[in-house]
Amino acid sequence: MKLFSYLGTEVRAHWSLAIPFIICAASPTNLLILSLCFLVVVLHEYGHIIAGKRFGIKCERVYLSVIGGAAIMDKEPETPLAQFVVASCGPLVNVALVLAAIPFVGIVPNYLMAPFMLVNIFLLAFNVIPAYPMDGGRVLHALVWKLTNRWFATKFCVALSVGLATFGILYGFHTSNYQLVLVAAFVGVAALMSGMSDEQESIPDQVDEGSGSGRTTPEQDDELLRLDAHRDWHPSFVRRSVEEGIPTTSNETDGAETQGGT
Numbered sequence: 001m002k003l004f005s006y007l008g009t010e011v012r013a014h015w016s017l018a019i020p021f022i023i024c025a026a027s028p029t030n031l032l033i034l035s036l037c038f039l040v041v042v043l044h045e046y047g048h049i050i051a052g053k054r055f056g057i058k059c060e061r062v063y064l065s066v067i068g069g070a071a072i073m074d075k076e077p078e079t080p081l082a083q084f085v086v087a088s089c090g091p092l093v094n095v096a097l098v099l100a101a102i103p104f105v106g107i108v109p110n111y112l113m114a115p116f117m118l119v120n121i122f123l124l125a126f127n128v129i130p131a132y133p134m135d136g137g138r139v140l141h142a143l144v145w146k147l148t149n150r151w152f153a154t155k156f157c158v159a160l161s162v163g164l165a166t167f168g169i170l171y172g173f174h175t176s177n178y179q180l181v182l183v184a185a186f187v188g189v190a191a192l193m194s195g196m197s198d199e200q201e202s203i204p205d206q207v208d209e210g211s212g213s214g215r216t217t218p219e220q221d222d223e224l225l226r227l228d229a230h231r232d233w234h235p236s237f238v239r240r241s242v243e244e245g246i247p248t249t250s251n252e253t254d255g256a257e258t259q260g261g262t
Contacts, residue, residue, distance in 0.1 A: 008058070009049055011042060014065035029111065036112065037119045040097065041069040044123055047093035048073075048086055055082040067186075080146035087138035091127045094120040131164050131187045132157035133194040158195035162188050 001013045017038075024030035041064065048071050049059040058074045077083040098120045105113060127135035137157050145153035168184025171177075 003064070007046070007049065007053075008060075009046075009071075010061040012061055012063055014063055016066040017064050019066050033112065033115045036116055038064060038069075040094070040116065040119045040123065043097065044090045044093050045069045045071045047089040047091075051086045051089035052077075055079075055086065057082070057086065077142075080142045083138055083145065084142035087135045087142065090135050091124050094124040094127075098124075129164070130157075131161040132191045134187070134190075137161055137191070154195050158191050161191035165191065 001015075003011045003013055005011065020034055021031065024034050042062065045062045049062070052059060052071075052073055055077060057077065059071050060074065062069055062071050077086055098117060101108075101113065101116060101120075129136045130140045131137045132141055132154075137160075140160075141153045141157045144156050165184045165188030168187070169181050172180035172184060
Protein backbone atom coordinates (compact mmCIF):
# COMPACT_ATOMS: atom_id res chain seq x y z
CA MET A 1 0.00 0.00 0.00
CA LYS A 2 1.37 3.39 -1.01
CA LEU A 3 1.66 5.85 1.89
CA PHE A 4 3.24 8.84 0.15
CA SER A 5 5.88 9.84 -2.37
CA TYR A 6 8.81 12.24 -1.87
CA LEU A 7 11.88 13.04 -3.99
CA GLY A 8 10.70 10.56 -6.60
CA THR A 9 10.54 7.69 -4.12
CA GLU A 10 7.36 5.91 -3.09
CA VAL A 11 7.05 4.90 0.55
CA ARG A 12 4.93 1.77 0.73
CA ALA A 13 3.65 -0.31 3.62
CA HIS A 14 3.96 -4.09 3.72
CA TRP A 15 0.86 -5.81 5.08
CA SER A 16 2.79 -6.85 8.20
CA LEU A 17 3.05 -3.19 9.21
CA ALA A 18 -0.62 -3.35 10.19
CA ILE A 19 0.12 -5.81 13.01
CA PRO A 20 1.70 -3.38 15.53
CA PHE A 21 -0.83 -0.67 14.65
CA ILE A 22 -3.73 -3.08 15.28
CA ILE A 23 -2.17 -4.04 18.62
CA CYS A 24 -1.84 -0.36 19.60
CA ALA A 25 -5.21 0.70 18.17
CA ALA A 26 -6.86 1.03 21.60
CA SER A 27 -4.36 3.66 22.76
CA PRO A 28 -3.96 6.93 20.81
CA THR A 29 -0.72 7.59 22.72
CA ASN A 30 0.77 4.26 21.65
CA LEU A 31 -0.30 4.89 18.05
CA LEU A 32 1.47 8.26 18.15
CA ILE A 33 4.64 6.70 19.58
CA LEU A 34 4.57 3.91 16.99
CA SER A 35 4.08 6.41 14.17
CA LEU A 36 7.00 8.46 15.50
CA CYS A 37 9.25 5.39 15.51
CA PHE A 38 8.44 4.54 11.89
CA LEU A 39 8.97 8.18 10.92
CA VAL A 40 12.52 7.80 12.23
CA VAL A 41 12.93 4.66 10.10
CA VAL A 42 11.75 6.57 7.01
CA LEU A 43 14.20 9.41 7.71
CA HIS A 44 16.99 6.84 8.09
CA GLU A 45 16.17 5.38 4.68
CA TYR A 46 16.00 8.83 3.10
CA GLY A 47 19.54 9.39 4.31
CA HIS A 48 20.58 6.53 2.02
CA ILE A 49 18.34 7.79 -0.79
CA ILE A 50 19.67 11.35 -0.83
CA ALA A 51 23.26 10.11 -0.67
CA GLY A 52 22.56 7.67 -3.49
CA LYS A 53 21.31 10.46 -5.74
CA ARG A 54 24.73 12.10 -5.39
CA PHE A 55 26.22 9.03 -7.14
CA GLY A 56 23.50 8.53 -9.72
CA ILE A 57 21.70 5.81 -7.76
CA LYS A 58 17.92 6.07 -7.81
CA CYS A 59 15.47 4.64 -5.30
CA GLU A 60 12.00 3.94 -6.62
CA ARG A 61 10.45 2.80 -3.37
CA VAL A 62 10.89 2.23 0.34
CA TYR A 63 9.14 -0.68 2.00
CA LEU A 64 8.05 -0.44 5.64
CA SER A 65 7.29 -3.67 7.45
CA VAL A 66 6.96 -4.91 10.99
CA ILE A 67 10.74 -5.48 11.12
CA GLY A 68 11.73 -2.03 9.83
CA GLY A 69 12.39 -0.43 6.46
CA ALA A 70 14.27 -1.15 3.25
CA ALA A 71 15.18 1.19 0.40
CA ILE A 72 15.13 -0.53 -2.98
CA MET A 73 17.89 0.99 -5.13
CA ASP A 74 18.06 0.61 -8.89
CA LYS A 75 21.71 -0.47 -8.77
CA GLU A 76 24.61 -1.11 -6.42
CA PRO A 77 27.23 1.60 -5.79
CA GLU A 78 29.94 1.42 -8.43
CA THR A 79 32.89 2.64 -6.35
CA PRO A 80 34.12 2.13 -2.78
CA LEU A 81 33.51 5.82 -2.07
CA ALA A 82 29.90 5.60 -3.22
CA GLN A 83 29.37 2.46 -1.12
CA PHE A 84 30.89 4.13 1.94
CA VAL A 85 28.91 7.36 1.65
CA VAL A 86 25.55 5.78 0.84
CA ALA A 87 25.86 3.24 3.67
CA SER A 88 27.03 5.82 6.21
CA CYS A 89 24.34 8.41 5.62
CA GLY A 90 21.52 6.31 7.12
CA PRO A 91 23.12 6.00 10.59
CA LEU A 92 24.36 9.61 10.34
CA VAL A 93 20.72 10.71 10.09
CA ASN A 94 20.06 9.00 13.42
CA VAL A 95 23.06 10.76 14.97
CA ALA A 96 21.78 14.10 13.66
CA LEU A 97 18.27 13.44 15.00
CA VAL A 98 19.58 12.63 18.48
CA LEU A 99 21.76 15.74 18.56
CA ALA A 100 18.89 17.89 17.31
CA ALA A 101 16.54 16.51 19.97
CA ILE A 102 18.86 17.10 22.95
CA PRO A 103 17.88 20.80 23.39
CA PHE A 104 14.22 19.74 23.65
CA VAL A 105 14.75 17.26 26.50
CA GLY A 106 12.53 18.44 29.34
CA ILE A 107 10.36 20.46 26.96
CA VAL A 108 8.84 17.67 24.88
CA PRO A 109 6.90 15.18 27.03
CA ASN A 110 9.07 12.26 28.09
CA TYR A 111 6.62 9.68 26.75
CA LEU A 112 7.48 11.00 23.27
CA MET A 113 11.12 11.97 23.76
CA ALA A 114 12.19 8.66 25.30
CA PRO A 115 10.99 6.38 22.47
CA PHE A 116 12.28 8.90 19.90
CA MET A 117 15.76 8.74 21.42
CA LEU A 118 15.66 4.98 21.93
CA VAL A 119 14.65 4.13 18.36
CA ASN A 120 17.41 6.36 16.98
CA ILE A 121 20.01 4.83 19.29
CA PHE A 122 18.78 1.32 18.44
CA LEU A 123 18.96 1.94 14.69
CA LEU A 124 22.42 3.41 15.06
CA ALA A 125 23.69 0.53 17.22
CA PHE A 126 22.10 -2.16 15.05
CA ASN A 127 23.47 -0.71 11.83
CA VAL A 128 27.06 -0.35 13.00
CA ILE A 129 27.28 -4.13 13.41
CA PRO A 130 29.66 -5.18 10.59
CA ALA A 131 27.19 -7.65 9.10
CA TYR A 132 26.63 -7.48 5.34
CA PRO A 133 24.34 -6.19 3.84
CA MET A 134 23.44 -3.95 6.77
CA ASP A 135 24.92 -0.47 6.89
CA GLY A 136 27.90 -1.41 9.07
CA GLY A 137 28.68 -4.34 6.81
CA ARG A 138 28.49 -2.13 3.73
CA VAL A 139 30.86 0.40 5.29
CA LEU A 140 33.32 -2.42 6.00
CA HIS A 141 32.76 -3.73 2.48
CA ALA A 142 33.69 -0.31 1.06
CA LEU A 143 36.91 -0.17 3.09
CA VAL A 144 38.00 -3.68 2.09
CA TRP A 145 36.99 -2.99 -1.51
CA LYS A 146 39.21 0.10 -1.52
CA LEU A 147 42.20 -1.94 -0.28
CA THR A 148 41.62 -5.00 -2.48
CA ASN A 149 38.76 -5.41 -4.96
CA ARG A 150 35.00 -5.74 -4.90
CA TRP A 151 34.93 -9.51 -5.32
CA PHE A 152 37.27 -10.16 -2.38
CA ALA A 153 35.48 -7.55 -0.25
CA THR A 154 32.18 -9.32 -0.81
CA LYS A 155 33.65 -12.73 0.03
CA PHE A 156 35.28 -11.38 3.18
CA CYS A 157 32.18 -9.54 4.43
CA VAL A 158 29.82 -12.42 3.69
CA ALA A 159 32.08 -14.86 5.56
CA LEU A 160 32.29 -12.49 8.53
CA SER A 161 28.52 -11.95 8.51
CA VAL A 162 27.75 -15.66 8.39
CA GLY A 163 30.16 -16.16 11.29
CA LEU A 164 28.44 -13.45 13.33
CA ALA A 165 25.02 -14.86 12.44
CA THR A 166 26.09 -18.36 13.49
CA PHE A 167 27.36 -17.04 16.81
CA GLY A 168 24.10 -15.13 17.31
CA ILE A 169 22.01 -18.23 16.60
CA LEU A 170 24.01 -20.41 18.98
CA TYR A 171 24.02 -17.76 21.70
CA GLY A 172 20.30 -17.18 21.22
CA PHE A 173 19.51 -20.87 21.69
CA HIS A 174 21.85 -21.02 24.69
CA THR A 175 20.09 -18.10 26.40
CA SER A 176 16.59 -19.02 25.08
CA ASN A 177 16.52 -15.68 23.27
CA TYR A 178 14.59 -16.82 20.21
CA GLN A 179 14.16 -13.29 18.91
CA LEU A 180 17.95 -13.10 18.59
CA VAL A 181 17.90 -16.45 16.79
CA LEU A 182 15.44 -15.12 14.20
CA VAL A 183 17.34 -11.86 13.69
CA ALA A 184 20.68 -13.67 13.36
CA ALA A 185 19.21 -16.18 10.91
CA PHE A 186 17.77 -13.32 8.85
CA VAL A 187 21.16 -11.57 8.78
CA GLY A 188 22.94 -14.77 7.70
CA VAL A 189 20.50 -15.50 4.87
CA ALA A 190 20.54 -11.87 3.71
CA ALA A 191 24.35 -11.90 3.67
CA LEU A 192 24.48 -15.06 1.56
CA MET A 193 21.89 -13.81 -0.92
CA SER A 194 23.54 -10.39 -1.24
CA GLY A 195 26.93 -12.04 -1.63
CA MET A 196 25.73 -14.26 -4.48
CA SER A 197 24.18 -11.30 -6.29
CA ASP A 198 27.22 -9.06 -5.80
CA GLU A 199 29.67 -11.76 -6.89
CA GLN A 200 27.78 -12.32 -10.14
CA GLU A 201 27.84 -8.60 -10.89
CA SER A 202 31.55 -8.28 -10.13
CA ILE A 203 32.85 -11.25 -12.18
CA PRO A 204 33.04 -9.41 -15.54
CA ASP A 205 34.51 -6.30 -13.89
CA GLN A 206 37.17 -8.30 -12.06
CA VAL A 207 38.31 -9.95 -15.29
CA ASP A 208 38.39 -6.66 -17.17
CA GLU A 209 40.18 -4.78 -14.37
CA GLY A 210 42.88 -7.39 -13.94
CA SER A 211 43.52 -8.64 -17.47
CA GLY A 212 46.60 -7.13 -19.06
CA SER A 213 47.25 -4.65 -16.26
CA GLY A 214 50.74 -5.94 -15.60
CA ARG A 215 50.29 -5.35 -11.87
CA THR A 216 48.81 -8.64 -10.69
CA THR A 217 50.45 -11.08 -8.34
CA PRO A 218 50.64 -14.81 -9.13
CA GLU A 219 47.75 -15.39 -6.71
CA GLN A 220 45.67 -12.75 -8.47
CA ASP A 221 46.54 -14.28 -11.85
CA ASP A 222 45.18 -17.64 -10.65
CA GLU A 223 42.01 -15.93 -9.49
CA LEU A 224 41.62 -14.10 -12.79
CA LEU A 225 41.95 -17.39 -14.67
CA ARG A 226 39.16 -18.81 -12.52
CA LEU A 227 37.03 -15.75 -13.15
CA ASP A 228 37.81 -15.86 -16.86
CA ALA A 229 36.47 -19.40 -16.97
CA HIS A 230 33.17 -18.03 -15.66
CA ARG A 231 33.18 -15.01 -17.92
CA ASP A 232 32.30 -16.83 -21.15
CA TRP A 233 28.94 -17.98 -19.83
CA HIS A 234 28.22 -15.16 -17.41
CA PRO A 235 25.04 -13.35 -18.62
CA SER A 236 26.21 -9.82 -17.85
CA PHE A 237 29.48 -10.31 -19.79
CA VAL A 238 27.71 -11.83 -22.78
CA ARG A 239 25.17 -8.99 -22.74
CA ARG A 240 27.90 -6.37 -22.48
CA SER A 241 29.89 -8.11 -25.24
CA VAL A 242 26.99 -7.68 -27.63
CA GLU A 243 26.27 -4.09 -26.55
CA GLU A 244 29.90 -2.94 -26.72
CA GLY A 245 31.06 -5.05 -29.66
CA ILE A 246 33.48 -7.19 -27.65
CA PRO A 247 34.37 -10.25 -29.76
CA THR A 248 32.60 -13.41 -28.66
CA THR A 249 31.92 -16.76 -30.23
CA SER A 250 28.94 -16.97 -32.55
CA ASN A 251 27.02 -19.17 -30.13
CA GLU A 252 27.40 -16.67 -27.29
CA THR A 253 26.38 -13.76 -29.50
CA ASP A 254 23.39 -15.55 -30.94
CA GLY A 255 22.21 -16.57 -27.52
CA ALA A 256 22.53 -13.07 -26.10
CA GLU A 257 20.67 -11.50 -29.02
CA THR A 258 17.86 -14.01 -28.66
CA GLN A 259 17.52 -13.28 -24.98
CA GLY A 260 17.50 -9.55 -25.64
CA GLY A 261 14.65 -9.93 -28.07
CA THR A 262 12.38 -11.97 -25.85
